[in-house]
Every structure is written in structure tokens, then in C-alpha cells.
Amino acid sequence: MAPEYLDDGVITMKTDIYSLGVIIRHMVKGRNSADTTDEEVLANWLIRLEKDPSQMMRQQTTRLLFETEYKEQIKACMDISWRCTLRKPMDRPTTQHILLTLEETEAKIKSVVGPTPPNAGQLQIAKFGPWGGDGGKTRDIRMTPCHLHSVTISSGTIIDSIGFSFTDHYGQHHTTGPWGGKEGTNKIELGPSEFLTGVSGTSGPFKNLTNVVTSLTFVTNTRSYGPFGKGRGTPFHIQTQNNGRIVGFFGRSGQYLYAIGVYTNQDARVARIGRPLGGDEGVLHGITDLSGQQRSRGGGPSGECGDSDDEPNGDFAKFGPWGGDGGQPQDIGTLPCRLDRIKISSGLIIDSIEFSYAGPDSQYRTAGPWGGHGGDNSSFQLAGSEFLTGVSGSIGTFNGHANVITSLTFVTNARSYGPFGRGRGTSFHIPVQGNGCIVGFFGRSGRYLNAIGVYTAPKPEPKAVGKQDVCCANLF
Missing domain, CATH: 2.100.10.30 (Jacalin-like lectin domain)
Structure with missing residues (x-):
């Protein structure tokens, strides 16, 4: 329990942070461990991982990954645990600071070991696009997406904003956006076995702007969502095949969504991209399939x-x-x-x-x-x-x-x-x-x-x- 609660019965915004630190320490060190220092905890963890490779995460495929990735992850967890359990609530980190530490650790690991080799079982990620204009600011995600969970759209005549949530290849959940103006109210929650296979839309002028995204339609392996927006302008379309899926987005935004591109988890050769035809409540037609x-x-x-x-x-x-x-x-x-x-x-x-x-x-x-x-x-x-x-x-x-x-x-x-x-x-x-x-x-x-x-x-x-x-x- 947090000291302020034990001493004075006071619950602050940082009380839960203290509990989180205790949980992390027990996960890393073990509840009944005899280790007394962080160095002992780190050394014993590495010994355990060498003796029992099944405890290693699937990303550990080389000695460099072993020596760098796990040491950095364990050190980051121990540092977070120590800061979370400081006696004074004001000295403890916020949830945002904890997430930032984890993201910085991830970036540090990537800078040393590079991307995971293809034989590690990780799907290949590719970026396609963006479609739209060059207004606003560049928008992108910092972590490699592996699974898309939800998409949130704000739209009227055009697409005002987009937001989405995804899981990275470490199993961490991230929420991004909204990219654009006001936060959206149209939220697409993908089911446990549902994944995004296609996105179509249009881009064109709006008010005094040369090119913005004016409509979007999302197609999954079970149904379609949309269209959102009125859809005036030049059409674009991406459709994956052979169990490929769209797992994230990037683009440009300011007051509106100016441009959008996609992350896919499959080789470029299996995606069919063309221009959609209208009608039927957003169901995509006219996909050019050159296999016959x-x-x-x-x-x-x-x-x-x-x-x-x-x-x-x-x-x-x-x-x-x-x-x-x-x-x-x-x-x-x-x-x-x-x-x-x-x-x-x-x-x-x-x-x-x-x-x-x-x-x-x-x-x-x-x-x-x-x-x-x-x-x-x-x-x-x-x-x-x-x-x-x-x-x-x-x-x-x-x-x-x-x-x-x-x-x-x-x-x-x-x-x-x-x-x-x-x-x-x-x-x-x-x-x-x-x-x-x-x-x-x-x-x-x-x-x-x-x-x-x-x-x-x-x-x-x-x-x-x-x-x-x-x-x-x-x-x-």
C-alpha cells in the first residue's frame, strides 16, 4: 500500500502509481526473491532466460537481441518500479511518463539491433500512399503496428478526422489521433476474428483548400463500414488479398484530414489496388484481379x-x-x-x-x-x-x-x-x-x-x- 494511505488514510492520484510499481517489482524480482539489489535481479533474470529459452519472447532471435533487448527491457521495468514507489507522491511519474519511458526503450533497442529478422515469425510491414493533399502536418505512428483494433471517424461533407488503436509487435496497445479537427463519434470496433482488408475513398477540393480526403469506406473480412463523407473528388482504393490485412495508418492533417496512407502486413504483390465504382452502400467493386x-x-x-x-x-x-x-x-x-x-x-x-x-x-x-x-x-x-x-x-x-x-x-x-x-x-x-x-x-x-x-x-x-x-x- 502507498505510504500516504498507511500513514494518514489519504488516497491521491499517485496512489495507484505506487501499486503499479509494487506489481512490476514482483513481476521482475519475484515476491519471495532473496535478491536485494537491481544488479542481482538483472543477473538472475539473464541466468533464468539462458537456462529456459521458452521464457524468452519470440522477438529474441539472436545473441545481440538477447544481450541488448532483454537487458534494456528489464532495466526499464526496474527503473519504472523504483520511481513508482518513491515515498512522496509528487516524485512519482505519471502514466504518460511511464509510457514515454517504454517507448524510448523500444526506440533505443531498435537503433541497436535493427528490425526483427524475417525468420523470427514477424510479418513484413509495408507502407502505401498517402492519397490526398499536402496541407497540414505529417502524421505517423512511432511503433510498428501488428493488429488494428478500432477506427474512429469524424465526418460531414468531408473527413474531419481519423483516430485508431492498434497493438504493436511487443503486444503493447496504442491509441493514435484524432488526426484532423474534432474528435470522431463514428467508432468501428473490430471483432476478435475481424480484420481490415480494404480502404477506399475520395480526395478533392473543399472550401478554399485544394485537396483533402472527402470520403472513406472500410472493408473487413466480414462486412463494410461507410461510406463516411460525401465522396466528391478523385477516388482511390487499396484492397489486400490472400489473408493480408491493413494494420495502421499514416497521412497528413490540420483542420481536416488532408491525406491518408496505410500500413499492411503482407508483401506488396498480393494487394489489388484500383479505383472503386459507386453504389451499394460502400461495398467495393471493380477490383482489378490480374490473376484471370x-x-x-x-x-x-x-x-x-x-x-x-x-x-x-x-x-x-x-x-x-x-x-x-x-x-x-x-x-x-x-x-x-x-x-x-x-x-x-x-x-x-x-x-x-x-x-x-x-x-x-x-x-x-x-x-x-x-x-x-x-x-x-x-x-x-x-x-x-x-x-x-x-x-x-x-x-x-x-x-x-x-x-x-x-x-x-x-x-x-x-x-x-x-x-x-x-x-x-x-x-x-x-x-x-x-x-x-x-x-x-x-x-x-x-x-x-x-x-x-x-x-x-x-x-x-x-x-x-x-x-x-x-x-x-x-x-x-
Whole structure:
């Protein structure tokens, strides 16, 4: 019991903090332990963990993790316990200070040991987006999300704010937001076996603002929630497949929610992203499935790639597009199997893009140029063992056009190409992690490149990429 209660029968706001400290000390030290110092407690804990590996958490996969992660965690718990049980209530920490200590410990561990290796059983986390405008401040989470518990939305004509709660890979619960204006009243509580598989929405102008998120719909493995907001503007959509799920969000906000992106726990190659069609109370339609189920309905490439060592196996995905809704839609008519060459025309912005790729018949085709005739030309060709693993860029205004692609950078397993363009505006990043690679593009263009999206497929069998394999960019 807290001293102030034992001495004077007084209960303060810090009385529960004292009890928490006692509980933590018993958990770390043991109720009947003969250890008298923190050093003895730490030493005996390490001995116990070495003798009984089953007591170790699943994150402990290497000696570095063992020597760093557990020592830091135990030391942090002992420090919290000591501060919580100080005699004077005013000297004890608040709950917020305790959480901050735990988060700082987590960050310190990550800075030393880095991310958990893939063979530790932790799912790979990827970020996609954001979609929307560049107003407000950047919003993100500090801890890697593993399970989404709830989403809270405030909306009217547009999306005023979003908040959510999640569990990190250490099993700790976090609540984030609201990002935006007033706190939301529409709360989605996910059931024990329910998880988020898709998010769709729209972004567009509102009052004197160029681009905000104007609607959102959330789809789980059991039902859909929404739409929230009136949904005027450019649509966007992300839908995971094959037991993938959305586990968190990031974006931009100020008075409203300006932009939103998602964290997913699965490789990029298994997410199907397209533009949703309207109707049916927010149920998503028109998801482009390039594995063959919807090809007969049109709107996407035809054909199927083989399963040779150098060809993808048909597990394709379509991501995006990122950018504005100006110009005309641009797409390819044949399913891409391997990306061969990219040509960019750029100056202050991206004027156009052209690329060549191999189809299912191993014949090479050229798409583009999509865009105008301005800018300087740059091109690069991928070597035989080189493949594209990521594209990043920026979106902004130019010469009266609300949203065009202002810069692009291409990253392969061997090097990066770019940046092309000056890169003013909202940044975006398309990472393809794990077993995926980018094999083609689609988008919108007119006088400039207005928007860009990507096709992904399983990457070829890994091969060593030497200096002789990497082709340098050609300028002409």
C-alpha cells in the first residue's frame, strides 16, 4: 500500500502509481526473491532466460537481441518500479511518463539491433500512399503496428478526422489521433476474428483548400463500414488479398484530414489496388484481379505469364495511381512479365514516361510516351538480373494544373535511377517488399504526366548482380 494511505488514510492520484510499481517489482524480482539489489535481479533474470529459452519472447532471435533487448527491457521495468514507489507522491511519474519511458526503450533497442529478422515469425510491414493533399502536418505512428483494433471517424461533407488503436509487435496497445479537427463519434470496433482488408475513398477540393480526403469506406473480412463523407473528388482504393490485412495508418492533417496512407502486413504483390465504382452502400467493386478472374470484363491487360525461372507465375497486382485526375487514362493491353527499359522526359516536372516490357509470349512491347514533348530525355535499361523494387516521387501543381507528377526515382535490386524532375509537392513511395518486383506502369497523361501506378509480380529467382550487369543511364 502507498505510504500516504498507511500513514494518514489519504488516497491521491499517485496512489495507484505506487501499486503499479509494487506489481512490476514482483513481476521482475519475484515476491519471495532473496535478491536485494537491481544488479542481482538483472543477473538472475539473464541466468533464468539462458537456462529456459521458452521464457524468452519470440522477438529474441539472436545473441545481440538477447544481450541488448532483454537487458534494456528489464532495466526499464526496474527503473519504472523504483520511481513508482518513491515515498512522496509528487516524485512519482505519471502514466504518460511511464509510457514515454517504454517507448524510448523500444526506440533505443531498435537503433541497436535493427528490425526483427524475417525468420523470427514477424510479418513484413509495408507502407502505401498517402492519397490526398499536402496541407497540414505529417502524421505517423512511432511503433510498428501488428493488429488494428478500432477506427474512429469524424465526418460531414468531408473527413474531419481519423483516430485508431492498434497493438504493436511487443503486444503493447496504442491509441493514435484524432488526426484532423474534432474528435470522431463514428467508432468501428473490430471483432476478435475481424480484420481490415480494404480502404477506399475520395480526395478533392473543399472550401478554399485544394485537396483533402472527402470520403472513406472500410472493408473487413466480414462486412463494410461507410461510406463516411460525401465522396466528391478523385477516388482511390487499396484492397489486400490472400489473408493480408491493413494494420495502421499514416497521412497528413490540420483542420481536416488532408491525406491518408496505410500500413499492411503482407508483401506488396498480393494487394489489388484500383479505383472503386459507386453504389451499394460502400461495398467495393471493380477490383482489378490480374490473376484471370476478371480479365474477360475488360479494362486490364490480357495474357498470362509462364512459370519459368525468369518469368513471374501470374500472381499480379495493380497499385495506384498516384497523382491527379487530369489528362486521359493510360494503360497497357498485354500483361507485363518483365520490365526492360524506361525513358523519362523531365525538367521542373515529369513531362512524359515511356517503357518497354516483355509480355507472356516473351515479345517486347513499348508503351508511351505518356505525356507531352517537353523536358530533357533520360533513359536506362535493366540488366538481365536487375529488377525494379520501388518507385518514389512527388505530386504538385504546375502551370495551372492542380496535380501532376513533379519527380520520380526508380530503385532496383542493384542501384537507383534519378531523381528526375525537381520534386516539389506531396511525396509518395511505392515499396515492393519480399518476393515482389515492378513490371509495368499505368496512369494518366495529357500535356504532362498527371498520375502513375504500377503493376507488380513475383520477382525472378535471385541472381548475383555484378558491375558488368548494371547498365548506366543514357542521356540523349
